[in-house]
Amino acid sequence: MVSTSTNPNTEAKKRAFDLMLTFVKSQCVYVATRLGIFDLLNDRGEQTVESLAQATNTDTERLYFILRALAHVEVLAEKPGRVFAPTETSTLLVTNQEPSVGHLLMHLIEPAQWDAWKVLPEALAKGVVPFELANNKGVYQYCYDNEWSKDTFIKAMSFLTNSQVDGLLDVYDFGQYETVMDVGGGQGGLIANIVKRYGCKGILFDVPDVAETAPEYISSLGVNPKAIEIKTGNVFESVPTGAKAIVMKHFISAWSDEDAMQILANCKAALPDDGKLILLQSFVPDLDEPKTEADGIMPGIFAVQINVATPGGGWRTKKQFQELFEASGFKLERIVKTDNSLSAMEFSLASR
Template sequence: MTDTVSAASAHRPGVTAGVSPQDGDVPAPVRMYEMLYSSLVSQLLIAVAELGVADALGDEVRHIDDLAERTGAHPGALYRALRALASVGVFTEVEPRTFGLTPLAATLRGDVPGSMRDLAKYVGLSERQRSFGALVHSLRTGQPSFDHVHGTDWWTYFAAHPELSTLFNNAMGNMARMVNGATLDAYDLTDVKHLIDVGGGQGHLVATLLARYPEMTAVVYDLARVVPEAAATVAKAGFADRVQCVGGDFLKSVPAGGDAYVLSWTIHDWADKDAITILSNVREQMKPGSKLIIIDEVLPEGDAPHFGKFEDIVMLSLLTGHVRTEAEFITLFEKAGLKHLETRPTSSPTSVIVAVPA
C-alpha cells in the first residue's frame, strides 16, 4: 500500500485521496476536485482485477487488441482504462497502445507472492460498494450502513452466502501474506513452542510462522466452516503434522495451552464490549509466562497520516468495530485482566502489540 501511494504521488499529487496533502502548487479547489474523483482509481483497479488483465499480461508486453481478446474486453474501453491507471503508476504504455506491468500492476496477478487480486475483487463486492454509498447513514446514527442497506449484519449475511465468505477469506489471505513477513521481521518468536492463532482464518499466518520456527507447533482456531480451508492451507505448506485446525467461537471460548496467543487483523472488527470478551477468553486460558500478540493497526494521534484511519471508516460502514490507538488498546487490556508490554511498529500498516497477564 505504501508503494501505491508513492507511485501515485510521483505522478501527480492529489490524484488519490490522502496523497501528499502539502503542496502549495495545487489550489485547494483543484485538489478537492481530484480527491472527489479519486474513487475512480479504486474502481478501475477492481475492474481490471476482475478481468484478469495483469494475469493476461504476465511477463510480456501486449497490444491492447491482443489484451482485450485475452480478457474478453472492448479494446477501446480497455485502452482508456489502462491509460488512466498508467498515469498513476499502475501499468505502463511502453509503445502506443501497448502495455506492460509495473511493480504495482504485478500485484494484481493471481499467481505471484504478494498478490492483491483477491483483495481487489473483495473490495469491489457490490455488497460493500452499496454500503459505502450509504455512509451518511453511519455518520448520522453511528451504526453500520451495511445493516441499513442489507437488513442484516455483516457476519450473518456472509454466513448465508458461503461464496462471499470464501472470497473474504481469500482476500484476508492476501492481506495476511503482506503483513506476515513484516511481522516476522519485527518480532522474534523463538521462545514460543506452542502458538494458538485465534481467528486464524485460512491459516496463512501459522504456515508462515512454522516455516520460520521449525520447533513450533500451532492451533488455528476459527469458525467451523473455515476449518477445512485452514487445514488445506497448512497441508499444502507441509505442516499438517504440526498444526491442529479447530472450530469454535472466540466470543465463547478459546483453546488452552498456548505459550502465545495471536489475534491478527481481528480485534478491529469488534466493538469494545465484544473485544473485551475475546481478550478475556484468551486471558482465561493463558498460563504463567504466556503472552498475547495482537497484529493490527495502531492509530497515531492528531493529523498524522495512517492507512488505519481509512480502514476505520470501513469498520464504521460494515461492522461495529474500530481501529484503535495504543491508549485504547491499553484500556481494553486492563478491562480483560491483561497488561500492555510493548507496541512495535512494522514495515506494513500494522504494529505488533504485546500483552501479558496482569
C-alpha cells in the first residue's frame, strides 16, 4: 500500500502542492498582463512597486503580493527596495506591440473563460459545454459580442500562427497548389505567409466579424491584400469554391464529431475531385508517445481547455482525426510533422 504520510517531501507531494496552487500563478500572470505591467517594464525599464501601482491605478500593497509572487516564479526579477525588472519571460508577455503569448494568455484566462471552469462539476454532470453553461452563449459569439475579447482572441490566434508558420512552410510544399483556401483562417496570417512563400493564390474564409480586420493585418505582413480573396460566411451553410486545397488550422478541433462531419461535407462539396484537405493540428499523444511537444505545448492539457470552451470539440489523437475524416469521405495521404507542435495531415477525396 502507498504511504499517505504527510512528512516526507517527496516529488509526488511537491507535484500535488504545485497543482493545488497553479491557478494562483495563472491569476497573478493574468492580472499583471491585463494591467500592462509587462508593457510598462518593457517601455520604461525596472520600476518600484509604487511607480507600477501609480501607473496602473492599483493598490500598492496588494500589487506587491502579486509582483513578488511573479518574481518567485521567475516571470519578473525583484531587486532590493521593491524594485521589479523585466525578464525574458515577461518580455514575451508584452501586449502593446505585435500579437504575443500575452494575448493568448489573456484570451485563455479572461473572466468569461474562468467562469466556465467554475461550473465544470455541473457541466460534467449535465454533459453540456461549460463555457455555454456559464455565459449563455458560445465562445466565438461571446468574443464577437465583446470588443476587448474579440481583439484579444484575434491577436491570440495570430500569435499562435506566427509562432508555428515558418516550421510548417519549411516542411510542407504549398507551391503544388494553384489556389489555397484557409477555412476559419482568422485574420489571415497563415494564408498570407503561404502566398508570400509559395506565390500561389489565396482565399481566406471566416465570419465577417473576424475577417473585417484581415486586409489591414495582411498588409502589415508585407503581402498585398489583393493577392488574397476574402470571403465571409458560415461554414455550416457552405464553403466557397475555387481552391485546389483547403487548409484548416486548429479549427475543426473546436467542434463535436457531428458538427465536424457537417463542416467536412461542405469542404468536400467545395473541392474539385483531385482537391486536397490539409488538417493543421496539434495531436493528443497516444499512450506510448511523448506528452510534451518541442515548443512546450502539452496537447492533452490544451485538449481540456478546448473542450471546456468550445462547442463540444477538443484536440484529438491522430487516429481519432483520421477516423473522423474517413467517415466524411476523405482518405489519409500522409502526415507531415513540423519542428513545433503543429502537424499537417493531408487528405484526398475518397469518393463523391
